[in-house]
Amino acid sequence: MLSKNQVKLIRSLNQKKYRLQHGLFVVEGFKVIKELLNSHYVLHTLYTTEAFNADEKEVLISEKDLKRISFLKTPHTAVAIFEIPKIKAIDHNQLIVALDDVRDPGNLGTIIRLCDWFGIQDLVCSKETVDCFNPKVVQASMGSITRVNIVYVDLLTFLENHSTAIFGAYMEGENVYKKTFPNQGVLVMGNEANGISEAVEKLISDKITIPRFGDIQATESLNVATATAILLSEFRRSR
Amino acid sequence: MLSKNQVKLIRSLNQKKYRLQHGLFVVEGFKVIKELLNSHYVLHTLYTTEAFNADEKEVLISEKDLKRISFLKTPHTAVAIFEIPKIKAIDHNQLIVALDDVRDPGNLGTIIRLCDWFGIQDLVCSKETVDCFNPKVVQASMGSITRVNIVYVDLLTFLENHSTAIFGAYMEGENVYKKTFPNQGVLVMGNEANGISEAVEKLISDKITIPRFGDIQATESLNVATATAILLSEFRRSR
Incomplete structure (x- = not known):
């Protein structure tokens, strides 16, 4: 079961100031999560109702807990927290x-x-x-x-x-x-x-x-x- | 005040089968309603909390009634019902x-x-x-x-x-x-x-x-x- 603090942290990420404060953001939906897992983005935690194979960063949760942390009316099967990546220098020649x-x-x-x-x-x-x-x-x-x-x-x-x-x-x-x-x-x-x-x-x-x-x-x-x-x-x- | 039947009719227009049955559809938002009023589309009834100048088809209602008929979480000031227009012949040369x-x-x-x-x-x-x-x-x-x-x-x-x-x-x-x-x-x-x-x-x-x-x-x-x-x-x- 998720702790109150975990729920509080995740829900706070709906606001920009908390995203910046924690350096984290939320992703929902299998397809988009998978694309981010296959990129240079760094996973913080994956909360999921079905095993997803993200190793020690994966936390299996109940459907009830998923509803508590999802920002969607109809949650998918997982909520992922990723680290906000560092920005690169802008190439003014492009x-x-x-x-x-x-x-x-x-x-x-x-x-x-x-x-x-x-x-x-x-x-x-x-x-x-x-x-x-x-x-x-x-x-x-x-x-x-x-x-x-x-x-x-x-x-x-x-x-x-x-x-x-x-x-x-x-x-x-x-x-x-x-x-x-x-x-x-x-x-x-x-x-x-x-x-x-x-x-x-x-x-x-x-x-x-x-x-x-x-x-x-x-x-x-x-x-x-x-x-x-x-x-x-x-x-x-x-x- | 709106009658139960008026509310029922308007709310039914969220579904295609009732739109087709009545030949009517709903428009919300001042800007879009105004564009439709200035077109060949025929107004059926305009329910509004502020006078809109649509003559005898205009019905002044309370904010409470507006909330009952609006499909939006945050209703604007008016809900208009228009007639579904007749379709024209398709021009195959365009x-x-x-x-x-x-x-x-x-x-x-x-x-x-x-x-x-x-x-x-x-x-x-x-x-x-x-x-x-x-x-x-x-x-x-x-x-x-x-x-x-x-x-x-x-x-x-x-x-x-x-x-x-x-x-x-x-x-x-x-x-x-x-x-x-x-x-x-x-x-x-x-x-x-x-x-x-x-x-x-x-x-x-x-x-x-x-x-x-x-x-x-x-x-x-x-x-x-x-x-x-x-x-x-x-x-x-x-x-």
């Missing part, structure tokens, strides 16, 4: 994706998966962007989180110290289908409701836009994750 | 998107939004695809649902009777960056877990794929909505 206050965990998870697909090594996030070790982000990233270096920075300072082109996704900008993209630079994607902030906008060297083909009366923009998908595809297709 | 059992409401909502952006008039769904009038789909579509003709069909019969090219998104197929796409045809996107079904696969004339640029050890595919975003962008960029 294409980098930078997020200016993306708040939705599903969007960040999808963008991490896209970075993995399109070979983006470094994903730079503003301090206000949702934490990548938020359980919903880890879930949505489907294991891609282990293959992308995600760094939280003061975005203004980071961009001020970057020497190659800084691209920003806007509703009005240069048509991406008519542009040739370099192999390096930063692609900045903005907040779901407000787009790229005014302070960051001053540092953008190239405003780019995905043309709309539908009804011009429609006012909605593309979702930030689908816009990132199309833009990364445009950057890579010319290689 | 580019059509077809979904083979897409199950996630968020994915369907995002794909509807993409169809709107890229000027796809007709979205054809297999019978097993999640219902587009599911409250979560309507929410995720952000009003785009009013500008796309969404038709549920027997997908095999539909494709058998289609005479231009039928494209299917696969993990292994022709590189989309090297292909020139026509202005007409059907783009088939598969189920989240299983992709395109075997029966539908036999009717695909062109298997296409979005190249991966990242770590080749990674096994995950792209999410169906982000793959649709990239493929629609590829179809449209050559216009």
